Amino acid sequence: MIILEDVHYSYDGVYTALRGISLQVDDGERFAVIGANGAGKTTMIKHMNGLLRPQKGRVILDGQDTKFMSVAEIAREVGLVFQNPDHQLFLDSVKKEVEFGLRNIGFTESEAEQRRQKTLASLGLEGFAERSPFTLSGGERKRVALASVLSTEPRFLALDEPTIGQDAHQKNQLAQMLAEMNKRGRTVVVVTHDIEFVIENFPRTVAMADGQIIADGSTSMVLSNDEVIERCALAPPQMTLAARALRNVFPEVGQRLTLLSELEETIIGILGGA
Amino acid sequence: MALIEFADFSFKYLGADSLALKRIKLTIDEGEYVVITGPSGCGKTTFCRAINALVPQFHRGYVAGNVYTDGKNTRENEVATFASVAGLVFQNPENQLVTLDVEKEIAFGPENLGVAPNEIRRRVEELIELLDLEELREKHPHEMSGGEQQRVAIAATLALKPKVLVADEPTSNLDPQSAEAILKIIAHLNKRGMAVVLVEHRLDLVAKDASRIILMNKGRIVADGNPREILAMDLCEEIGVGVPKATQVYKRLRTRGVELGTVPLTGVELAELVQEATSR
Numbered sequence: 001m002i003i004l005e006d007v008h009y010s011y012d013g014v015y016t017a018l019r020g021i022s023l024q025v026d027d028g029e030r031f032a033v034i035g036a037n038g039a040g041k042t043t044m045i046k047h048m049n050g051l052l053r054p055q056k057g058r059v060i061l062d063g064q065d066t067k068f069m070s071v072a073e074i075a076r077e078v079g080l081v082f083q084n085p086d087h088q089l090f091l092d093s094v095k096k097e098v099e100f101g102l103r104n105i106g107f108t109e110s111e112a113e114q115r116r117q118k119t120l121a122s123l124g125l126e127g128f129a130e131r132s133p134f135t136l137s138g139g140e141r142k143r144v145a146l147a148s149v150l151s152t153e154p155r156f157l158a159l160d161e162p163t164i165g166q167d168a169h170q171k172n173q174l175a176q177m178l179a180e181m182n183k184r185g186r187t188v189v190v191v192t193h194d195i196e197f198v199i200e201n202f203p204r205t206v207a208m209a210d211g212q213i214i215a216d217g218s219t220s221m222v223l224s225n226d227e228v229i230e231r232c233a234l235a236p237p238q239m240t241l242a243a244r245a246l247r248n249v250f251p252e253v254g255q256r257l258t259l260l261s262e263l264e265e266t267i268i269g270i271l272g273g274a
Numbered sequence: 275m276a277l278i279e280f281a282d283f284s285f286k287y288l289g290a291d292s293l294a295l296k297r298i299k300l301t302i303d304e305g306e307y308v309v310i311t312g313p314s315g316c317g318k319t320t321f322c323r324a325i326n327a328l329v330p331q332f333h334r335g336y337v338a339g340n341v342y343t344d345g346k347n348t349r350e351n352e353v354a355t356f357a358s359v360a361g362l363v364f365q366n367p368e369n370q371l372v373t374l375d376v377e378k379e380i381a382f383g384p385e386n387l388g389v390a391p392n393e394i395r396r397r398v399e400e401l402i403e404l405l406d407l408e409e410l411r412e413k414h415p416h417e418m419s420g421g422e423q424q425r426v427a428i429a430a431t432l433a434l435k436p437k438v439l440v441a442d443e444p445t446s447n448l449d450p451q452s453a454e455a456i457l458k459i460i461a462h463l464n465k466r467g468m469a470v471v472l473v474e475h476r477l478d479l480v481a482k483d484a485s486r487i488i489l490m491n492k493g494r495i496v497a498d499g500n501p502r503e504i505l506a507m508d509l510c511e512e513i514g515v516g517v518p519k520a521t522q523v524y525k526r527l528r529t530r531g532v533e534l535g536t537v538p539l540t541g542v543e544l545a546e547l548v549q550e551a552t553s554r
Contacts, residue, residue, distance in 0.1 A: 139314025169514025
């Protein structure tokens, strides 16, 4: 379990990036963190793996105050994938990049190779092992960065904008992989602007604005809140806009978060069945 | 003469085992708004780089065929020649900004090309107004939000008076509202006559602005045409293109025998089509 207790942080002593974050992350949870650029999302998850230390408040990992733990100790439990893969990748082949972390935490050469192959395949990166990350596209580099952390399968996974540059198919692959790890008991936290990805994959959503948490609860509840949509600089999903426009003419159309299949049935209903 | 012409162009990066672009043949004319989409690794970024000669002059490798931008062969003219024809904007604005303030950033390109100081002054003021940068005048780029940085990066690109803006996923690091603001600016620039080539996965956001969508897969162009025609094709789902939700609903209804006539690209368009269908 990770507990953030009234965490404050400022990068320069003038502008406060986090102003009193309190949050409990239970083992085996799966949740999304949303918010506008500059809301403090990245700063918050960097506190979860000890890259940043609170200037006021505490971060407690499995009952232990992380103040007394090294980054290496925390990182063994909490794996973080950065938003920009270029901040993370540094070796000259995809293979080395992914096996580096595995060897580091004590896997044997053959175990590391096996895990590397399996993870690359799950992320659609078969055949990339010998490539240099720097010859890959942005979306591919992002998946290599994900692979290097996901392959180690830490107890807590914190992913900063994992869907950037990924197409619909690759997003599904990633969602599936995260769901499988979650089933095996891993805790998954994602920071994202991708509302469709949140709706489809994460039961809990934490909304941040101006360095504070402004809502925390079930995804459908948090995303039905107009203040959250506004302060998190979210665009209402297309399905919500369609439902809203339909509601003006057909009052029977429901007033809440709408899934694609629901809208489909609603339209069939309006048009008198097919 | 086409603004951009790919004449049977192929390219393979040094050290790569397969071609990034395979025998690309197409032309893009002035005033078009072309969205390039396809699975990651399909060659979209390489396509953009080939327009302004970064491929093959900066990123080297095997080349066959030619690309002509504004009539000039990208293999035979210096990269600098193309800076004032095709302006590139990338995903990470922080990687593009080089100076310490907005005015200097916008002036940087034209200064390097030897544009006269009073002309530079004029361009800077015009772009500050066009991209709504007045409040950022005194701000250091690193104090700006991602959306603000991207607006500055676009202004700096436009300062060279390019004929085409080539933007490679310019909004994917931005929150949805900042992304929308950037896309509005790009659509506005297109309405004023500038050609746009935009790489984007999230067609929900851009399909409505585009005059043409080009679908790429494994280095090839697999479909090219009007957004509504292209997005109605089953090929999109087959190769993993993110079809707008409203278009997906249209397609699902179609398989159930409900024909809405026009292909919708947004939720509001979908709702309008349903209303029309009930009043028929």
